Amino acid sequence: MxxxxxxxxxxxxxxxxxxxxxxxxxxxxxxxxxxxxxxxxxxxxxxxxxxxxxxxxxxxxxxxxxxxxxxxxxxxxxxxxxxxxxxxxxxxxxxxxxxxxxxxxxxxxxxxxxxxxxxxxxxxxxxxxxxxxxxxxxxxxxxxxxxxxxxxxxxxxxxxxxxxxxxxxxxxxxxxxxxxxxxxxxxxxxxxxxxxxxxxxxxxxxxxxxxxxxxxxxxxxxxxxxxxxxxxxxxxxxxxxxxxxxxxxxxxxxxxxxxxxxxxxxxxxxxxxxxxxxxxxxxxxxxxxxxxxxxxAQGRVPLPAALATAPVKTNPGALALQACNLQVQVDAGAPLLPAVNMQIAAGEHVAIWAPSGAGKSVLLAQLAGLLPVPSGQLLVDGLPVDAALWPQLRARMAWMGQQSHVFAGSVELNVALGRTGVQRDDIAQALQQAGLGQTFAQRDSRSLGEGGQGLSGGEAVRLALARMAVQQHAGLWLVDEPTAHLDPTTARQVMHSLRAMAAGKTLVVATHDPALATLMDRTIYLGAEQEVLP
Missing domain, CATH: 1.20.1560.10 (ABC transporter type 1, transmembrane domain)
Known part of the structure; x- marks a missing residue:
C-alpha cells in the first residue's frame, strides 16, 4: 500500500x-x-x-x-x-x-x-x-x-x-x-x-x-x-x-x-x-x-519429550531388571562385552564390576534407554521394553554419570533441573539426605558457578546424589563410578550416603572400587566370562 x-x-x-x-x-x-x-x-x-x-x-x-x-x-x-x-x-x-x-x-x-x-x-x-x-x-x-x-x-x-x-x-x-x-x-x-x-x-x-x-x-x-x-x-x-x-x-x-x-x-x-x-x-x-x-534429524533412541502425550506412571516402587543375551555396544559396532545375562530383583543393590574401559558405562546407558536395546534382550518388571515404553520407564529412573554438570545458578535450580512438581521442601530434604544441608546453609551465596566452580569433588558428587534423591518416584537408580577421583575419606562418606539414600530402591552401580562393591548386596562381574560374586 x-x-x-x-x-x-x-x-x-x-x-x-x-x-x-x-x-x-x-x-x-x-x-x-x-x-x-x-x-x-x-x-x-x-x-x-x-x-x-x-x-x-x-x-x-x-x-x-x-x-x-x-x-x-x-x-x-x-x-x-x-x-x-x-x-x-x-x-x-x-x-x-x-x-x-x-x-x-x-x-x-x-x-x-x-x-x-x-x-x-x-x-x-x-x-x-x-x-x-x-x-x-x-x-x-x-x-x-x-x-x-x-x-x-x-x-x-x-x-x-x-x-x-x-x-x-x-x-x-x-x-x-x-x-x-x-x-x-x-x-x-x-x-x-x-x-x-x-x-x-x-x-x-x-x-x-x-x-x-x-x-x-x-x-x-x-x-x-x-x-x-x-x-x-x-x-x-x-x-x-x-x-x-x-x-x-x-x-x-x-x-x-x-x-x-x-x-x-x-x-x-x-x-x-x-x-x-x-x-x-x-x-x-x-x-x-x-x-x-x-x-x-530423528534420534535413534526416543527420549521422554518424544512421547510427551503418553501417560507417565509415577509408581514409586522399585523396578526389577532382567537382561537376556544383552549386546553391550554403541551404534552397530562390535560388542564391548560378551552377551550379558543378569537378573536384578526389585529393591536389590548390585555392583557391576569390570576393568576400566570394558563397557560398564555403555551397559548403564542401555539400561537407562540412552542407547538402543534389541527387542527382547531387556525386561523391566517382566515387560520387554520398546520405544513406546521407554518414556514411562525413564520417568521412574534416576541417572548419575561420572561427570555430572553443574550449571551456573542457584542450588535449587541445579537440584530441580527444571522438573515440574519439585517443591522447595523436596529440594531441602534431598540436600539433607545427600549431606549438603549444613554445607550450603553456611554459605553467604547460594549461587553456583558454571561447571561447579567453588565446589569440591565430594560436594559435586553429593549434589548429583541430591538430584537423584529429589526424584522420589524413581524406583531404579543407575550410578556410574560415584567414587572415582575422590579421596578415600570422601569416597567412604559418599558410599554410605548412596547406600542409605537408595534404601527401598533398586540400585545398580558401575564401579571398579572394591570398597563400594563390598557394600552392595552382590557384585556382577563382567569380563571374558561373566560370573556372579557373592
Whole structure:
C-alpha cells in the first residue's frame, strides 16, 4: 500500500506542475497541498506498519523454527554418535537463525512489491504512453534474468559460508573444552594456527558472498539507469515534437509527461530494493536449510519429550531388571562385552564390576534407554521394553554419570533441573539426605558457578546424589563410578550416603572400587566370562 500510494502522490505533483504551466497555480494549490499531505501521512503510516508486521512475523517464524530444532535436539540421546555437534547446533540456533529474519522481513516484501507494484506502475504509464511502458517492459526482464544467474552462485556461496561458520564454531568449542589438556601438551600455539586457518577460510567465503551481492546490485543499477534514461529521452524528444508518436492519439501534456517521468524510476524501485536484499535471500535460505536439517534429524533412541502425550506412571516402587543375551555396544559396532545375562530383583543393590574401559558405562546407558536395546534382550518388571515404553520407564529412573554438570545458578535450580512438581521442601530434604544441608546453609551465596566452580569433588558428587534423591518416584537408580577421583575419606562418606539414600530402591552401580562393591548386596562381574560374586 505504501508503494502504491506513490501513484496518486505523483499524480498530484504532476497536476500542480500542469497548473503552474497554465497559470492556474493558486486556484487549486490548497487542495493539492492537502491531498499531498494526506497521501504522505497515509504512505508513512503504511510503511511503518508494514515494517512492523513483517518483522514481527519473521521473528515468530524464527522462534517456531528454533523451538522445533530444540525439540529435535533434546529428543536425541546424548550418547548418540549421529547427534550434531554442540558447536554446530549453537551456531545454527544463535547466528545462522538470525539470517532468516532479513530474508522474511525484507526480501519477501520486496518480492511482493516486484510482483504487484511494478505491473501496476507499467499499467499507469501505459495509460499515458504505450511507448514509455514498452521501454520499461523491455528493460525489466533483463534484471531478474541476470540476477537469477548471479543468485545461483550466491546460494552456493552462502551455503559454503554457513558450513564453514558452523565448523569453525564447533572446532573452537571443542578446543576450549580441552584447553587444559592442550596447555599440558604444549599444543596451544598449534591449535591457534589451525584456528587461524579456519578464520581465514571463513573470511574468504564471506568476501565471496559480498562480491556476488555487489555484482547483483551493479547489474540492477546498470539496467535501471538505462531504462530511466531511455524513458526520459523519449519524453524530452516527444515534448519537443521530434518523436510525436507513442501517446494515445495526441501529444502528452506537461502534467502527463511529468507523471510518466516520476513513475519511471519508481518502476525500478522494487527491483532495486530486491537487489539490495538479494544476498539476504541466499543467506536466509541457507540458514533455514541448516535448521530444517537439524529439526528433521530423528534420534535413534526416543527420549521422554518424544512421547510427551503418553501417560507417565509415577509408581514409586522399585523396578526389577532382567537382561537376556544383552549386546553391550554403541551404534552397530562390535560388542564391548560378551552377551550379558543378569537378573536384578526389585529393591536389590548390585555392583557391576569390570576393568576400566570394558563397557560398564555403555551397559548403564542401555539400561537407562540412552542407547538402543534389541527387542527382547531387556525386561523391566517382566515387560520387554520398546520405544513406546521407554518414556514411562525413564520417568521412574534416576541417572548419575561420572561427570555430572553443574550449571551456573542457584542450588535449587541445579537440584530441580527444571522438573515440574519439585517443591522447595523436596529440594531441602534431598540436600539433607545427600549431606549438603549444613554445607550450603553456611554459605553467604547460594549461587553456583558454571561447571561447579567453588565446589569440591565430594560436594559435586553429593549434589548429583541430591538430584537423584529429589526424584522420589524413581524406583531404579543407575550410578556410574560415584567414587572415582575422590579421596578415600570422601569416597567412604559418599558410599554410605548412596547406600542409605537408595534404601527401598533398586540400585545398580558401575564401579571398579572394591570398597563400594563390598557394600552392595552382590557384585556382577563382567569380563571374558561373566560370573556372579557373592
Amino acid at each position: 505504501a508503494s502504491l500510494l506513490w501513484l496518486p502522490q505523483a499524480a498530484v505533483i504532476a497536476w500542480a506542475v500542469q497548473c503552474f504551466a497554465q497559470d492556474q497555480a493558486l486556484q487549486y494549490l490548497g487542495v493539492q497541498v492537502l491531498a499531498l499531505a494526506a497521501l504522505g501521512v497515509a504512505r508513512a503510516w503504511c510503511e511503518s506498519r508494514g515494517i512492523r508486521v513483517t518483522y514481527v512475523h519473521a521473528r515468530r517464524q524464527v522462534s517456531q523454527l528454533r523451538q522445533h530444532v530444540m525439540q529435535a535436539v533434546v529428543q536425541t540421546s546424548p550418547l548418540d554418535r549421529q547427534r550434531a555437534a554442540s558447536g554446530w547446533v549453537a551456531s545454527a540456533l544463535a547466528e545462522q537463525a538470525e539470517a532468516i529474519v532479513p530474508w522474511l522481513s525484507r526480501y519477501q516484501p520486496a518480492m511482493w512489491r516486484v510482483m504487484l507494484v511494478a505491473p501496476l506502475i507499467v499499467i499507469a504509464v501505459a495509460s499515458q504512453s504505450w511507448l514509455a511502458a514498452l521501454i520499461l517492459l523491455c528493460a525489466a526482464p533483463l534484471i531478474p534474468l541476470f540476477m537469477a544467474i548471479v543468485g545461483w552462485r550466491a546460494k552456493a556461496a552462502s551455503d559454503a559460508q554457513m558450513v564453514e561458520l558452523g565448523q569453525m564454531n564447533a572446532f573452537l568449542l571443542d578446543r576450549l573444552r580441552g584447553l587444559p589438556t592442550l596447555r599440558a601438551l604444549h599444543a596451544v600455539s598449534h591449535m591457534a594456527q589451525r584456528l587461524q586457518v579456519h578464520a581465514e577460510s571463513l573470511r574468504e567465503r564471506t568476501m565471496r558472498v559480498l562480491r556476488i551481492a555487489f555484482l547483483s546490485s551493479a547489474i540492477l543499477e546498470l539496467f535501471s539507469a538505462l531504462g530511466v534514461a531511455m524513458v526520459a529521452m523519449y519524453i524530452g524528444f516527444h515534448l519537443l515534437g521530434n518523436l510525436p508518436f507513442g501517446a494515445w492519439g495526441e501529444k502528452l501534456s506537461i502534467g502527463q509527461a511529468m507523471w510518466v517521468l516520476m513513475l519511471a524510476p519508481s518502476f525500478f524501485d522494487p527491483l532495486r530494493e530486491l537487489s539490495a536484499v538479494w544476498h539476504d535471500r541466499a543467506a536466509g535460505q541457507a540458514a533455514q536449510q541448516a535448521l530444517q536439517t537439524l529439526a528433521q
